Amino acid sequence: MALDKRAGQVAQQKDLTNIPKLMSHYYRLSPDVTQEDQRVSFGTSGHRGCAYNKSFNEKHILAIVQAVVDYRQGAAITGPMIVGLDTHALSQAAYVTALEVLTANGITVLVADNDEFTPTPVVSQAIVRANRPANVSQVSGLTDGLIITPSHNPPQDGGIKYNPPHGGPAEGEITKWIENRANDYLARQLEGVKRLNFGVAQNTSLIVPTDLMSTYIDSLGDVIDMQAISKADIRIGVDPLGGSGIHYWEKIASRYNLNIELVNDRVDPTFSFMTLDKDGKIRMDCSSPYAMAGLLERQDDFDLCVGNDPDYDRHGIVCPGFGLMNPNHYLAVAIEYLLSHRPLWSKDLIIGKTLVSSAMIDRVCQEQGRTMCEVPVGFKWFVDGLADASFAFGGEESAGAAFLQRDGQTWCTDKDGFILALLAAEILAVTGKSPAVLYQEMVERHGESFYRRIDSPVKPKRKAKFNQLVANEINLSQLGLTQLAGDAVDAVLTQAPGNLAAIGGIKVSTANAWFAARPSGTEALFKLYGESFVSEQHLEQVLNDAQTMIENLLA
Structure with a gap:
């Protein structure tokens, strides 16, 4: 990706998101569930999208939060839910939508005092603390959480992720279940989704302001x-x-x-x-x-x-x-x-x-x-x-x-x-x-490490083809690559050595270097990583060999 000539310079008026327009689109545009890029899609960090593109709108949040409610009911998670949010514009809107669904389903929601923003680690640490054996009873039940954030994404983006009672990001089988359930709700025009007007929800005892900040800091x-x-x-x-x-x-x-x-x-x-x-x-x-x-x-x-x-x-x-x-x-x-x-x-x-x-x-x-x-x-x-x-x-x-x-x-x-x-x-x-x-x-x-990551746009068809290839465990003969930057290839991995889980890509290593290639789980990007312990020039050769290999695979 070429370096923009204004990289590192302060943003100008023309770079800024039109917040009123963004919020209007959040409430008024409806996703078409038959379009892949408008469906709910959980990657490594939950669902992310933009209201302009019909990929993060009110209907997405209504469907996702009801799906989370359904999941926690099936998993016998009966305690309160902690809801945090960051400072993106869409986070505040999605936060209100989420509270409307949670309270309509009778779930007690712990939120930060004084409408304070709540960082991801604060939610995680609060869940871990609440679910320690000394703090859990049949009456209180287990606590989980929703965090409304697209992380470091641009200002026009929104995101939401679910942290079950262990306090961390939900496992793939959980997010896949929620994804499927949410898309089913979208396909049925939100039939079965419960919602309580926010003004009414605020007057219930279900939204509980909590001093999450002091507890974390202390x-x-x-x-x-x-x-x-x-x-x-x-x-x-x-x-x-x-x-x-x-x-x-x-x-x-x-x-x-x-x-x-x-x-x-x-x-x-x-x-x-x-x-x-x-x-x-x-x-x-x-x-x-x-x-x-x-x-x-x-x-x-x-x-x-x-x-x-x-x-x-x-x-x-x-x-x-x-x-x-x-x-x-x-x-x-x-x-x-x-x-x-x-x-x-x-x-x-x-x-x-x-x-x-x-x-x-x-x-x-x-x-x-x-x-x-x-x-x-x-x-x-x-x-x-x-x-x-x-x-x-x-x-x-x-x-x-x-x-x-x-x-x-x-x-x-x-x-x-x-x-x-x-x-x-x-x-x-x-x-x-x-x-x-x-x-x-x-x-x-x-020794010195020379490391680089290259992000490139990827079209859905090429991404799907790559995913199909790695799912069938690519081998050296398919790669057409017995050497990498002049060194013999030691290993071609499609599973991580630590837990044998599929890596969603490939990693090729030698005694002195390695590269890994994978599509992003949250953006329309193809990510190429490389590292050499020889030199910057050697790393360049590693990345060039990797790009040639990928093009040959996808030809």
């Missing part, structure tokens, strides 16, 4: 050494990117006596304060140097800077003198630090990584003598391990991760951008070195 000391950060007086610059955690930082600073400054305190559904991403679009991607350009300009004013996406399940770490860390680099540093600074953690704990994350993590785990589990893309693959505290850490190359409490118990089972940001401050406070400096030391021991 527990942060269980997972992060907040005293060390305070004692070292680390100067932390925070850019919330207009996201749902924006009002948390002041209270975190006050509660733990931290030196935190918000460099941007604006909440605006057009996200007009953003700098444009690499493709010239507004996208609140805290792993992109173009989207984080505003914070990068201030990096020398602080000891450390951090940013997060709108629902706070991702993190961006900026170290003065080094800029924005590659997410893979930070994950490797975070894992190494945690394994050597959590004395109460068992040596038997497993480190989870997705198969498109850097092999530097493999080398760190080998050096530390720890077991690593490589799984397909999607945080849902880490949920069980984090829930039963057999996984110390689960992380994705897309800057999302979570880990256990300092005592080895479960913290949350979804990605938590807060704790990854605060961990960077703990690392600096305890070691006296920034995560970027520690990564340079890691390179000296393990």
Whole structure:
């Protein structure tokens, strides 16, 4: 994807979403369930779409939430449901729609006090806490949650995801059931969907304002050494990117006596304060140097800077003198630090990584003598391990991760951008070195990683053909590739080695490099990942060989 000439520049009026038009389309346009791109579709992070395109409209939310209600009834989930939302314009509308359906079905809904936004990790941590054995009875029942967010997607997009009682993203069989049920409701013109007018719903006892923020913040000391950060007086610059955690930082600073400054305190559904991403679009991607350009300009004013996406399940770490860390680099540093600074953690704990994350993590785990589990893309693959505290850490190359409490118990089972940001401050406070400096030391021991991801638009027919091919387990003869960038191919994977689950693509590896190719589960994109421990030129050859192979497959 070519770099847009305005990438990294502040958005202009012409870049902004027409919010009144967007909201009108949410309520007035109706999806055609016979059109694939207008149906409910759950990828790795729930259903996402845009009201303009009839892929995220009121009828979608009515159908999805009723389907979730039906699922939880069948699964005997009888406790309250926590509903969170981020700062996207469509999130507020979908939030109201969701409450209308939930209350009509007699479900008690826990929402944040004072109409506060609620980050994904706050919902996850609240679900985990509510469902601990000491807190559950036959009367109270199990708690689950809905989070209304399209994550880092552009301002015109909307999204909704379901977290069952384990607190993390729902498993594939659950999301598929909900997807099918919701599309059935759409096909039947919402027959069977219950709905209570929001004004009436507000006057019932079913919507319960709850102080989710204070409970989460008060527990942060269980997972992060907040005293060390305070004692070292680390100067932390925070850019919330207009996201749902924006009002948390002041209270975190006050509660733990931290030196935190918000460099941007604006909440605006057009996200007009953003700098444009690499493709010239507004996208609140805290792993992109173009989207984080505003914070990068201030990096020398602080000891450390951090940013997060709108629902706070991702993190961006900026170290003065080094800029924005590659997410893979930070994950490797975070894992190494945690394994050597959590004395109460068992040596038997497993480190989870997705198969498109850097092999530097493999080398760190080998050096530390720890077991690593490589799984397909999607945080849902880490949920069980984090829930039963057999996984110390689960992380994705897309800057999302979570880990256990300092005592080895479960913290949350979804990605938590807060704790990854605060961990960077703990690392600096305890070691006296920034995560970027520690990564340079890691390179000296393990070699330098050259890593890149390429996103390309993909048409539905080519995506379907690729999916059919990988479902039948591609082999070397089909690839027409016995060497990759001059090295012998060691393995061709269509299943993840850690759990033998289908990866929804392929991964080809050699002794010095690898590439992986897969269609996105949430966008009309084909994603190609590559890594070399030889050179940038070698990586270029790896990616070129990969692209040739894919074109031959799909010819």
